[in-house]
Amino acid sequence: MGEEVVVVRNKQVILKDYVNGYVKSSDMVVTTDTTIRLELPKKDNGMILSKNLYLSCDPYMRNRMNKTVKGSYVDSFTPGLPISGYGVARILDSTHSDFEKGDLVWGFVNWEEYSLITDTKSLIKIRHIDDIPLSYYTGILGMAGLTAYVGFHDICSPKKGDFVYISAASGAVGQLVGQFAKLLGCYVVGSAGSKEKVKQRHVDLLKNKFGFDEAFNYKEEQDLDVALKRYFPNGIDIYFENVGGKILDDVLSNMRINGRIAVCGMISQYNLDRLEGIYNLHLLIFKRIRMQGFLVFDHYHLYPKFLDMIVPLIQEGKIVYIEDTVEALENAPAALAGLYTGKNVGKQVVAIAHE
Amino acid sequence: MGEEVVVVRNKQVILKDYVNGYVKSSDMVVTTDTTIRLELPKKDNGMILSKNLYLSCDPYMRNRMNKTVKGSYVDSFTPGLPISGYGVARILDSTHSDFEKGDLVWGFVNWEEYSLITDTKSLIKIRHIDDIPLSYYTGILGMAGLTAYVGFHDICSPKKGDFVYISAASGAVGQLVGQFAKLLGCYVVGSAGSKEKVKQRHVDLLKNKFGFDEAFNYKEEQDLDVALKRYFPNGIDIYFENVGGKILDDVLSNMRINGRIAVCGMISQYNLDRLEGIYNLHLLIFKRIRMQGFLVFDHYHLYPKFLDMIVPLIQEGKIVYIEDTVEALENAPAALAGLYTGKNVGKQVVAIAHE
Numbered sequence: 001m002g003e004e005v006v007v008v009r010n011k012q013v014i015l016k017d018y019v020n021g022y023v024k025s026s027d028m029v030v031t032t033d034t035t036i037r038l039e040l041p042k043k044d045n046g047m048i049l050s051k052n053l054y055l056s057c058d059p060y061m062r063n064r065m066n067k068t069v070k071g072s073y074v075d076s077f078t079p080g081l082p083i084s085g086y087g088v089a090r091i092l093d094s095t096h097s098d099f100e101k102g103d104l105v106w107g108f109v110n111w112e113e114y115s116l117i118t119d120t121k122s123l124i125k126i127r128h129i130d131d132i133p134l135s136y137y138t139g140i141l142g143m144a145g146l147t148a149y150v151g152f153h154d155i156c157s158p159k160k161g162d163f164v165y166i167s168a169a170s171g172a173v174g175q176l177v178g179q180f181a182k183l184l185g186c187y188v189v190g191s192a193g194s195k196e197k198v199k200q201r202h203v204d205l206l207k208n209k210f211g212f213d214e215a216f217n218y219k220e221e222q223d224l225d226v227a228l229k230r231y232f233p234n235g236i237d238i239y240f241e242n243v244g245g246k247i248l249d250d251v252l253s254n255m256r257i258n259g260r261i262a263v264c265g266m267i268s269q270y271n272l273d274r275l276e277g278i279y280n281l282h283l284l285i286f287k288r289i290r291m292q293g294f295l296v297f298d299h300y301h302l303y304p305k306f307l308d309m310i311v312p313l314i315q316e317g318k319i320v321y322i323e324d325t326v327e328a329l330e331n332a333p334a335a336l337a338g339l340y341t342g343k344n345v346g347k348q349v350v351a352i353a354h355e
Numbered sequence: 356m357g358e359e360v361v362v363v364r365n366k367q368v369i370l371k372d373y374v375n376g377y378v379k380s381s382d383m384v385v386t387t388d389t390t391i392r393l394e395l396p397k398k399d400n401g402m403i404l405s406k407n408l409y410l411s412c413d414p415y416m417r418n419r420m421n422k423t424v425k426g427s428y429v430d431s432f433t434p435g436l437p438i439s440g441y442g443v444a445r446i447l448d449s450t451h452s453d454f455e456k457g458d459l460v461w462g463f464v465n466w467e468e469y470s471l472i473t474d475t476k477s478l479i480k481i482r483h484i485d486d487i488p489l490s491y492y493t494g495i496l497g498m499a500g501l502t503a504y505v506g507f508h509d510i511c512s513p514k515k516g517d518f519v520y521i522s523a524a525s526g527a528v529g530q531l532v533g534q535f536a537k538l539l540g541c542y543v544v545g546s547a548g549s550k551e552k553v554k555q556r557h558v559d560l561l562k563n564k565f566g567f568d569e570a571f572n573y574k575e576e577q578d579l580d581v582a583l584k585r586y587f588p589n590g591i592d593i594y595f596e597n598v599g600g601k602i603l604d605d606v607l608s609n610m611r612i613n614g615r616i617a618v619c620g621m622i623s624q625y626n627l628d629r630l631e632g633i634y635n636l637h638l639l640i641f642k643r644i645r646m647q648g649f650l651v652f653d654h655y656h657l658y659p660k661f662l663d664m665i666v667p668l669i670q671e672g673k674i675v676y677i678e679d680t681v682e683a684l685e686n687a688p689a690a691l692a693g694l695y696t697g698k699n700v701g702k703q704v705v706a707i708a709h710e
Contacts, residue, residue, distance in 0.1 A: 298643060
């Protein structure tokens with residue numbers, strides 16, 4: 001009768017305090033101070049217990065390290081508590097009618113080995129497909145994939161032959177946007193702004209693996225305006241904006257009439273105390289440019305349709321996806337911090353456990 | 356047989372040189388150095404001779420006083436020659452099959468008493484309506500009216516109950532946008548940034564004449580962000596942008612989710628050597644804002660439809676239109692320069708001749 005209850009130490013990534021400037025791995029600490037009981041009390045209605053498997057490092061997370069996220073759609077993290085983000089988890093126990101022990105889910109999880117989850121509404125059940133890695137649900141089959149799909153196909157109004165430029169093109173979203181654009185018959189150029197040692201790998205990936213027409217490292221360019229004129233002598237129809245700041249100004253100068261800019265992210269701004277100004281917005285008028293910000297949360301209803309499209313493309317090898325995986329929660333803070341200096345090559349994932 | 360040919364001195368507004376900073380009336384000179392023959396040689400095919408009646412002062416004209424109009428859709432003026440812009444003219448003589456002596460037209464005319472026009476493609480024939488002033492074709496029934504119509508109804512995707520903010524709201528376009536928004540059942544606030552002596556008149560006009568819900572002089576506000584929060588405690592759905600610069604930043608902070616910004620003009624930037632930076636563009640993402648630049652030239656096909664709508668509204672008094680008319684070409688340079696410091700109350704018109 002008296003069953004043994006397993007209680008384990010629960011490794012967690014704790015935010016020490018609100019962050020100023022660039023986030024460093026030392027802004028977080030990995031502790032095993034807390035314990036967790038690996039079984040739910042039977043009376044707890046609606047709660048689930050998860051074993052977290054994969055974590056997603058995403059640019060927007062930097063905003064949550066500020067005391068207030070001005071005008072934003074997410075709350076700040078709480079110093080002293082684990083940070084959170086998109087992840088993949090296995091349900092160990094459930095008192096929620098939608099989830100059973102053994103189910104796999106993706107959605108918001110804390111950066112810790114095991115979680116008690118009361119707010120389950122972000123969780124989506126995974127119908128696991130044998131030949132597709134489970135970690136893909138942190139990216140191509142999760143938020144990043146849907147973001148790329150909605151952002152490109154809905155927001156950019158793309159058509160065959162369009163000239164498409166993608167910044168942060170080797171990131172989780174950018175690599176997919178470029179491939180979607182190629183599948184549609186666009187001319188695609190991507191840039192990445194990576195550190196010295198990995199820069200060639202980025203550019204090679206974009207051209208050879210993802211099939212972009214051209215790729216460059218923007219930190220190598222003396223003058224981005226000159227670079228854009230080299231790759232787009234007739235101008236840019238679609239800019240998929242992941243970076244913001246000075247790049248946006250140079251892109252505005254190189255847009256074509258009736259151009260479209262999907263504003264997905266502005267990673268260059270998230271670590272700055274004072275944001276950079278944009279000076280060329282008057283060109284929106286002269287060039288009749290449409291600039292549209294969007295959040296994937298508004299488009300979750302498209303997720304099933306997106307899965308139907310993307311899974312066969314992955315299985316047939318028509319879409320490839322590169323992950324940059326670090327093993328173990330201990331390495332998670334450095335992986336997240338590295339995102340903002342362009343250290344990652346492909347989607348940055350943290351593997352806590354491979355089950 | 357030998358008919359007398361009338362040759363007259365032709366008063367002209369000449370641009371002295373390219374302009375730096377704010378345009379001053381002394382950047383132009385009114386001369387009567389040239390003469391013109393008030394009859395066309397019979398052999399001249401396709402040319403017309405016009406007597407110019409009304410001239411329109413429009414914000415975009417400042418851009419044409421720069422040596423290069425970077426990324427623009429119009430050419431620079433040529434120093435030593437008359438400037439040009441929208442106007443209303445009577446055809447005195449024609450060798451063009453579309454126009455006859457006596458016709459009234461609106462379109463691009465030189466700032467001079469009489470013009471020889473070879474490039475007639477901008478000219479639209481006026482079907483004169485007795486109870487509507489001819490000068491209206493420089494504004495409400497011309498470019499400004501169509502701009503307000505297209506910009507508000509097409510670009511802003513307005514719906515009843517939307518909270519609408521209009522900058523430069525007592526100008527040619529702004530006064531109409533506000534009235535269109537009121538007719539649709541929106542809540543409308545306009546601002547003007549006028550000089551001390553006329554500021555109350557602006558605000559009174561906006562509220563009492565045009566029926567705006569609220570109006571303010573933004574130069575009287577210590578902090579525009581505070582002012583916008585006062586008038587829009589729940590935020591702004593639609594911003595009709597005529598001004599640019601710092602106002603745009605404060606508006607971005609006060610936009611609602613899924614807001615729309617129609618970028619019609621940025622008059623605050625046209626006289627600056629160094630443009631102001633915009634710092635809040637990341638809010639496009641958080642708030643899913645659409646920002647769309649447009650030019651009326653792309654929408655000329657809507658002009659007949661627009662006339663069918665607007666003429667009865669004017670005749671029934673459901674739309675009013677305020678003109679600020681200066682008499683005589685001698686006063687035209689000061690009228691144009693005054694546009695950029697908010698001297699005008701309503702649409703700035705120059706009457707060269709009332710026929």
